[in-house]
Amino acid sequence: MATTTKRDTAERSAELERYADMFSAMGTAARLRILQLLLTAHPDGLVVGELAAELDIPNSTLSHHLDKLKHEGLVLVSREGTFLRYTANTEALQALLGFLYAECCTRNKVVEPKRMLACCK
Amino acid sequence: MATTTKRDTAERSAELERYADMFSAMGTAARLRILQLLLTAHPDGLVVGELAAELDIPNSTLSHHLDKLKHEGLVLVSREGTFLRYTANTEALQALLGFLYAECCTRNKVVEPKRMLACCK
DNA sequence: GCCATATTTCTACAAATACAGAAATACAGG
């Protein structure tokens, strides 16, 4: 019989916390919109100035949002001279989608999870 | 050619806001755990006392979290005498999953979205 | 080294959120 060790539980709750933080990072219209724009521009991504042009929010606010998205691993950054280019982190998004799918559907036993595994890049 | 009217844009941003609120509602470990428990118990759901027994948080705090989840449409409530029974709102979760899938994958053109439509109940 | 541009950090503040003890409400049963 499979025993659930204290470490298992700790890991599981740490994982839960991580996903909660990711959901939280997507929990405002501004940041969700940023992600949308980056996904639309994927895999090239966008530099901050391009995002700013679309979003009509002050640079400092935008920077703050980008920092949060970066901190939760939802976007990646690379420098191009003076510019910083942000791209959506498809791996993280795939993980999040997979988690949601597993929680929502696997436990519900409506669709087998295999179908999701190939999702995203 | 399809023109994008002002109303289209307003609707789209209202929708975005709604999904952002949903993500926000799942943006803490406590509420994500509540959803997990409800999904595990789906379709029966759980009464508040059962949730309280699992979660080890004060009733008032739990009630507050449940209220937020209810407000964002992620759970449904029904009264059973003295008890209130909460269930996961699979329709809302399916919509959220579909949104995330569409944003993450359709734009990315990796997997066709048809595969998701039958997901959840 | 200096200048111009891109982006972030600093700082501050208002608003939202998490939390929880205590009181209030809702219901079932006697």
Place this chain on the structure above:
DNA sequence: CCTGTATTTCTGTATTTGTAGAAATATGGC
């Protein structure tokens, strides 16, 4: 109607979050 149990609302506080102006930093070109 009174009692006990279930759950929420009330209340207050501490923390986090969103926002943004101003200053600072980073980079490339002259």
